[in-house]
Amino acid sequence: MDLEAVRTFVAVAEAGQFQKAAVDLSITQQAVSKRIAALERTLGVRLFTRAPRGAEPTIDGQAFLPHARELLRVAERAVASVRVGHRPLRVDVIASRSAQSSLMRGFHYAHPEIALDVVMLFDIDTAVAAIRSGTVDATFRAVAAPGRPLPEDIESVRVFDEPLQLLTGPAHALAGARSVPLAELTGHRIWMPGIVPGTEWAAYYDDLVAAFGLTIEATGPNFGSDVLLDTIADTPALATFMSEHTRLVWPAGHGLRRIPVTDPTPVYPHSLLWHRDNRHPALATLRTHLATAAAGHDAAGTWRPDWVLPR
Numbered sequence: 001m002d003l004e005a006v007r008t009f010v011a012v013a014e015a016g017q018f019q020k021a022a023v024d025l026s027i028t029q030q031a032v033s034k035r036i037a038a039l040e041r042t043l044g045v046r047l048f049t050r051a052p053r054g055a056e057p058t059i060d061g062q063a064f065l066p067h068a069r070e071l072l073r074v075a076e077r078a079v080a081s082v083r084v085g086h087r088p089l090r091v092d093v094i095a096s097r098s099a100q101s102s103l104m105r106g107f108h109y110a111h112p113e114i115a116l117d118v119v120m121l122f123d124i125d126t127a128v129a130a131i132r133s134g135t136v137d138a139t140f141r142a143v144a145a146p147g148r149p150l151p152e153d154i155e156s157v158r159v160f161d162e163p164l165q166l167l168t169g170p171a172h173a174l175a176g177a178r179s180v181p182l183a184e185l186t187g188h189r190i191w192m193p194g195i196v197p198g199t200e201w202a203a204y205y206d207d208l209v210a211a212f213g214l215t216i217e218a219t220g221p222n223f224g225s226d227v228l229l230d231t232i233a234d235t236p237a238l239a240t241f242m243s244e245h246t247r248l249v250w251p252a253g254h255g256l257r258r259i260p261v262t263d264p265t266p267v268y269p270h271s272l273l274w275h276r277d278n279r280h281p282a283l284a285t286l287r288t289h290l291a292t293a294a295a296g297h298d299a300a301g302t303w304r305p306d307w308v309l310p311r
Contacts, residue, residue, distance in 0.1 A: 003075055005039040006068045008032055009047060013065050017054035088115035089282040092127050092139035095120060097225070099162045099245035100140035100270060107289050114282045123199050128154060131275050137283055138274040142200045142308060155276045159290040161267035161297040161304065163244045163260070166190075167229075170255035171236035181263040182303070186213050191231070191238045194222030201268075205241075207305040208266055216241075229254060243268055264303040 011021040012032065022029040040047050047061035057065060093100040101118070108116055119136060121127045127139040131154060143156050150156060166185070168175045174188070195202050195218040209216055225248065232240055233254035242248065242258065250256055272290060274283055298304075 001042060001071070002035070002038065003071065005035040005042075006071050008035040009039055009061075010065070010068050010072060012036065012048065012055055013057050013061065013068075015054075016056070020054075087280070088117045089138075089280055089286065090117040090119060090136045091286070092119050092121045092130065092136050094140060097247040099160065099243055102245055102247070103140070103160065103270075103290065107286055110289055111282075111285060114285065116282075123196070124148075128273065131273060131278075134275075137278055137280050138272055138286065140270050141273055142204060142269050143271050143273065150273070153276050154273055156271045156273045157287065157290075158269060158271045158297050158308075160270040161299065161302060162270060163302070164241045164266045164268060165244050166239050166259040166261055167232055167242040168239045168257045168259065169233040169236060170257065172239055172257070173236070174239065174259060175257045177259055179260040179262050182212055182261055182266065183263070185239075185261070186215075188215065189238050190214060190216045191228075191240050192216055192218055193220045193228065194218070203307070204268065204305055207307075208303075211303070229256060232256065241266075262301070264301050267297075267299075267302045267304050269297060269304050269308045 008021065008025060008027075011024050012018055015021040015024060018032045018036075019029050022032045025032070036047060043060075043064065045060040045064075046058050047064065048055040049058055091104055093104055095101065104116070104118055108114075121130060121136070121139065124139075124141050124143070127136070127141060128151065130136040131139060132151070140159075141156075143150055166174065166180055174180050174184075192205065195205060195216075205216055208214060228240060229248065229250045232238055233250070233256055272287065
């Protein structure tokens with residue numbers, strides 16, 4: 001159904017005259033008549049009768065009028081949903097307790113006027129596909145994993161290097177340390193269930209193991225952070241890596257310790273990715289916010305894989 005014809009029908013019904021509707025729509029009276037005639041052919045009914053004072057809707061016209069108005073309202077909402085600046089900015093943050101989520105909360109607090117949708121996708125391939133299809137506007141990822149360069153239409157910028165910490169239970173041999181050099185972790189069992197081969201974080205920890213001779217075990221099912229914390233609290237032989245800005249809550253009786261790792265400090269690099277043709281104005285605002293609010297990267301005394309893009 002031709003929406004312009006529907007719009008013209010509503011204008012005539014409200015004006016009561018073809019001539020006045022033509023003036024209101026800035027078209028000729030002949031164009032109004034043609035549109036109404038075309039709409040009547042489409043519907044198979046007569047919509048107006050000529051009256052001494054203009055045009056009056058027929059019984060069918062009266063029945064169609066509220067639906068015609070609703071069609072125009074729906075069309076306007078549809079246009080508004082994708083109009084630049086009106087659609088919410090949609091950003092992938094990987095996990096709700098992650099540093100990326102904290103960065104987006106900071107952005108929301110700084111710019112509450114910007115409508116925002118936050119989603120959580122699994123791996124970089126899924127996230128990049130979502131960017132290219134327009135499902136999301138941006139994602140936070142560690143780029144680029146070995147042998148997997150970003151497509152040419154995807155832009156990225158490093159925004160934040162997040163230090164890793166060692167998380168132990170109260171009976172672990174390192175639980176009393178105020179900090180621990182990375183080399184001293186050799187021989188300790190670091191348990192990280194949920195590392196999926198082929199993902200960017202799997203590539204990160206593979207390089208960390210190779211560079212420093214660590215023992216990282218990804219055995220067993222991943223039942224989530226609560227079970228991980230329970231196990232670390234109760235098992236003196238196990239520790240795990242946890243990003244510094246990951247938000248964790250555990251029972252007071254667990255007695256867990258978060259211990260800084262030094263000499264060097266392994267950092268997990270976060271980059272913002274987006275499609276180069278994306279014109280959402282809030283995306284530029286987000287990039288500016290991250291450039292001023294997020295910490296720097298490649299600081300002295302830190303380690304990250306060689307494949308991570310330098311900027």
